[in-house]
Amino acid sequence: MKLAFLFPGQGTQKPNMLQKLPEHPAVEAVLQEATEALRESVYNFNSNEALTSTVSVQISLLVSSVAILKVFEAEGIYPHIVAGHSAGAYSAAVACRAIGFADALKMIKLRGQLMEQAFPSGYGMGVITGMDEKTVKELANSCFTVAEPVYAANVNAPDQITLAGSITALHKVIDRASTSGARTAEFLNVNIPSHCSLLNSVSSSLHEELSKIKFRQPVIPYACNRTARLLRSPEQVREDLAFNVSHPVMWHNISSILCEHGTRLFIEMPPGNVLTSLSKKALPGARSLSVDENGFGNCLVLARRFCSEHS
Structure with missing residues (x-):
């Protein structure tokens, strides 16, 4: 039996969500690394005003999800498999160690910029x-x-x-x-027409820039947004990060594939509980939790119990 971490995408953002992360050295380390990589306070990206920008939204989502991921890791909990919805795929790629956090921040910022430039309004x-x-x-x-x-x-x-x-x-x-x-x-x-052919040019530019980033062999499987296949090579993860923005996310198929591969506990990183709700509906035989909805402490206790029983 396996534990999967789920990482939400754009649309789940909440004002000041970074300030609401739990107090933990791992959170502080992620926030500090993000501030250094962005060369400005990471908190500048999650105010109500800032979140009108796709760039700020995607940066905040990545930082929030990775911060909680690192807390779980610090507490000895590691997933067996990861899946991220749209922008959340970058967090999933960090979680499976295919890409470093600083590189993921650089690319998610570029992703947001390219999307805004392609379709600034309407x-x-x-x-x-x-x-x-x-x-x-x-x-x-x-x-x-x-x-x-x-x-x-x-x-x-x-x-x-x-x-x-x-x-x-x-x-x-x-x-x-x-x-x-x-x-x-x-x-x-x-405010962007994501996951359709209108963003083909964005995918092409992302692919070119991602080719300059060092990718590593994933230590655990990564669920592909476009095909729902479980990816195990760095090149496959790189391609999904580039092209998922211009293709539909097959999330229902991803949920089904994870369940077929033995996943019985799903924990959604913040913000929100959208993916948890979808998992509960699609996979009634599995347990689905959200850090935002159920609390980090409860998720940690259940994850420890699950990993102990199924180690």
């Missing part, structure tokens, strides 16, 4: 629940124009599909979904 993401992928794709196609593109994007669950594209087209799809039987249809707190 674009975003939405989510529809209560409809399958085929139906959502048909709705998106019916609203698609070259001037106002929109795409079905991430498959978070069989009946939870995200959208990416122009705000105008997103409004159309969301309105049509709302009147066509969707349980919910709403905008996400994401």
Whole structure:
């Protein structure tokens, strides 16, 4: 039986989330390393005002998740497998030791900058629940124009599909979904059209820059965003970090694959509990916890017990 650490992506951010991390030497070390790598206080990136920027959001997510990862490690808890959703994949890559934290910070900052430069305004993401992928794709196609593109994007669950594209087209799809039987249809707190072909150029630039970064052999499997396969080579992880931003995240398939490989305890790093909720729904036979929702202390106790029973 295996323990998986899950790392959330954009949309889960919360103002001042770094100030809410537990007091622990490992947290302080991560915050200090981030401040030195960024050459300014890491706290500058997680204020309510700062989080209107994709760059600040992605930096804050990485720092928050890695800080708690390092606390678990300091307490002797290491995952058997890791998975990160979208920007969370960079935290997962740090967790499996395919990339160093400072290099991940450099690349996640560039990722955010490239995304903002490509689409500074007028674009975003939405989510529809209560409809399958085929139906959502048909709705998106019916609203698609070259001037106002929109795409079905991430498959978070069989009946939870995200959208990416122009705000105008997103409004159309969301309105049509709302009147066509969707349980919910709403905008996400994401101002970039991630995980569709609109970001192909961003992926190309990221791939070029990531090729200059030293990657190492992962010490544990890393779940690929695009294919849900478990990756074990540095080159495969490098490619996923580059190209996941322009491809749908197959999160439901990832959850299923992790369970098939023996994962029975999922712990989500902060912020939020989005991935925990998805795991509980998709994998009722497994235990799913969120550090934010359940508290670090409770997660640590359960992780220790689990690792002791299944060592």
